[in-house]
Amino acid sequence: MDMFAVWYFVETTINGALIGLMYALIALGFVLIYKSTDAINFAQGQFVMISGVMVAALAADYGVPIVVGAIVALVFMILFNVMLERIVLRPMIGRPVVAIIMATIGLAAFLEGLFPMIFGATTRALDLGIPNDPIIIGQIYLTPINVVGGAVALTFFGAFSIFFMKSRKGVALRAVADNHQVSMAMGINVERYFVLAWSMAGVVAVLGGLLWGSAIGVDNTLAVVGLKVFPVVILGGLESIIGAIVGGIIVGVIEAWGGTYIDPAMTQPWFREFFPFEGGGTKDFLPYLLMIVVLFFKPYGLFGKVHIERV
Amino acid sequence: MLAINNIEVIYNNVVLVLKGISIDVKPQSITTILGANGAGKTTTLKSISGLLKPERGQVTRGSIEFNGERIDKLAPHETVKKGVVQVFEGRRVFTHLSIEDNLLAGAHIVSDMKTVRDMIDQVYTFFPRLKERRTGQAGYLSGGEQQMLAIGRALMSNPKMIMLDEPSLGLAPMIIEEIFDIIQRMRKEAGVTILLVEQNANLALSIADQGYVMENGSIVMEGPAKELLANSDIQEFYLGIGEGGSKKSFRDVKHYRRRKRWLG
Ligand SMILES: Nc1ncnc2c1ncn2[C@@H]1O[C@H](COP(=O)(O)OP(=O)(O)OP(=O)(O)O)[C@@H](O)[C@H]1O
Ligand SMILES: [Mg+2]
Numbered sequence: 272m273d274m275f276a277v278w279y280f281v282e283t284t285i286n287g288a289l290i291g292l293m294y295a296l297i298a299l300g301f302v303l304i305y306k307s308t309d310a311i312n313f314a315q316g317q318f319v320m321i322s323g324v325m326v327a328a329l330a331a332d333y334g335v336p337i338v339v340g341a342i343v344a345l346v347f348m349i350l351f352n353v354m355l356e357r358i359v360l361r362p363m364i365g366r367p368v369v370a371i372i373m374a375t376i377g378l379a380a381f382l383e384g385l386f387p388m389i390f391g392a393t394t395r396a397l398d399l400g401i402p403n404d405p406i407i408i409g410q411i412y413l414t415p416i417n418v419v420g421g422a423v424a425l426t427f428f429g430a431f432s433i434f435f436m437k438s439r440k441g442v443a444l445r446a447v448a449d450n451h452q453v454s455m456a457m458g459i460n461v462e463r464y465f466v467l468a469w470s471m472a473g474v475v476a477v478l479g480g481l482l483w484g485s486a487i488g489v490d491n492t493l494a495v496v497g498l499k500v501f502p503v504v505i506l507g508g509l510e511s512i513i514g515a516i517v518g519g520i521i522v523g524v525i526e527a528w529g530g531t532y533i534d535p536a537m538t539q540p541w542f543r544e545f546f547p548f549e550g551g552g553t554k555d556f557l558p559y560l561l562m563i564v565v566l567f568f569k570p571y572g573l574f575g576k577v578h579i580e581r582v
Numbered sequence: 583m584l585a586i587n588n589i590e591v592i593y594n595n596v597v598l599v600l601k602g603i604s605i606d607v608k609p610q611s612i613t614t615i616l617g618a619n620g621a622g623k624t625t626t627l628k629s630i631s632g633l634l635k636p637e638r639g640q641v642t643r644g645s646i647e648f649n650g651e652r653i654d655k656l657a658p659h660e661t662v663k664k665g666v667v668q669v670f671e672g673r674r675v676f677t678h679l680s681i682e683d684n685l686l687a688g689a690h691i692v693s694d695m696k697t698v699r700d701m702i703d704q705v706y707t708f709f710p711r712l713k714e715r716r717t718g719q720a721g722y723l724s725g726g727e728q729q730m731l732a733i734g735r736a737l738m739s740n741p742k743m744i745m746l747d748e749p750s751l752g753l754a755p756m757i758i759e760e761i762f763d764i765i766q767r768m769r770k771e772a773g774v775t776i777l778l779v780e781q782n783a784n785l786a787l788s789i790a791d792q793g794y795v796m797e798n799g800s801i802v803m804e805g806p807a808k809e810l811l812a813n814s815d816i817q818e819f820y821l822g823i824g825e826g827g828s829k830k831s832f833r834d835v836k837h838y839r840r841r842k843r844w845l846g
Contacts, residue, residue: 364636439686439690442679442683442686442687443687443690445676445678445679445683445687446676446679446683446684446687446690448678449676449677449678449679450674450676451636452633452636452670452674453670453674453676454687455632455633455636455657455658455659456631456633456658456662456667456668456670457662457667457687457688457690457735457736457739458658458659458662458663458667458690458691458739459659459687459690460657460659461659
């Protein structure tokens, strides 16, 4: 095998892993909510989209600097999520999970309609000032936005882990995630930690909106990155933060391999011979395929919570 | 210290579970509530700790006072701040947290870290076994160790009164003895008042000052623990030492009691 192919493979894999970390960042918002409040939030992708659209529209249409726009989006997302928790989800505590899922699916559809109505449906660029020229390390060419995205995600994970594992509030949040009733009995104001979890999901959404918006441009379809959250969290296990990171990397890498190796192969004449359809797009469904396979063998995901039961 | 005055508790707006009960707990005493399954013991504790609401239960009549203050309308975390903490039936440690993090979570309302450290040390002197396994995941502790952790965790909130719901449930006699020793030491060394719910009447009455017997949501008997321990009805129902040595059901005891009253 020639060296070029090897380097190309490494490059594809690393770029994929970096993109995977950006997926993981969004997945973290989802996992946080699920762990601490038991709600399955199908609108996480829309939160990302809203954040991106807000920042991009403020910048493009009103000349608001990105930093200011990001702060506005941050404040908005936190308030939005806190209200959502108060008004929609808290009254649903104790109802079947399906009811909450339906509520968040409804919310997702609503947001997807509402935001273009306010900000228009045009695709806008979101320029974070990240250069376009690839970063070259030896034979490997890395896309700058991926590198920045991966680094931001890793930094956030690091800070978050320290908070989660070491601080008093982190301990309380983990206690809440473990058992609501017992947490209450221990003097923990559980509802306040729900608010904290939703606020963090808001922060993650804004980071995701900025990074992904900058990577692929901002319009309604930005919400699609939210769909990738499902293979990520199912691979990693709904309740595991490490799982979200590993799941994200797997999805990113699989996607990159699919896009680089399988998709082009499908346009080759030999392939079209026995499969005479427009080829490509395996990138988009491979993660889901993998998810189904994993679910087959590990129903709780690769890092799913082992439900400890001792009697 | 704690005064429950004639409370009624209703679940889901329909099911009347407590039908006007009154209980009085003296400071630094051990008071026990006895009763069969479904009598309403746990419900009584939950109405004190404010945990009825998440279960759609409600105190609809009467009042609960702690040191002269009404606490029946408080949220659970506010009740803990007043110095009242409940240890659940069936242990319920935070299974995915380490032993030490369980204790830290228990100390949530105590903000001073130095105090928290001192209290962790105190818990470890009560339960040396927990210290050995401080970094281990709580879910993998044995049943007895989990009960110790649950009690230790409750102590971490620096309570004035601790409510224990069937701490002997499902544990071996040796472990039960150890735990009951520590309950007595907690009262003596930490000055904590104890409200103890038990089905093991003999054991509970042997360490308690005062006892209440619940049945079907009402208090059917109360008195100093010594007197209850000597009471033939309790002897018969809980210890199964009926006349002729055969184990009797509670219904028989009731009939027996009624007959006795009637005859008397
Ligand atoms: N959340 C609830 N909703 C409706 N009914 C309830 C609820 N919790 C308890 N009950 C009912 O209230 C009654 C008393 O229950 P409680 O748990 O207080 O009994 P207990 O004396 O603690 O019994 P055990 O010794 O079995 O623990 C039972 O009949 C039970 O079915
Ligand atoms: Mg009970």
